[in-house]
Amino acid sequence: MNIAECELSVLARQCLDRRIPEQASLETEVNAWTTTRNAEKTKVKWQFTTKDARTKLSQLYPQIE
Secondary structure, eight states: OOHHHHHHHHHHHHTSSSOOOSHHHHHHHHHHHHHHHHHTTOOOOOOOOHHHHHHHTGGGSOOOO
């Protein structure tokens, strides 16, 4: 997953794990979650290296000689 997908997953688990009855409440909840998440300066620990990508996705990478 890329970083955006990771953030959407966290949003779904931390904020959207219940029924929210109307759009205004949804917007308020998501804005509050976003503000908190940004204030905490949460970082993503990216563990997929370029070497790993070249190995696992070799058909997408040109061969460098």
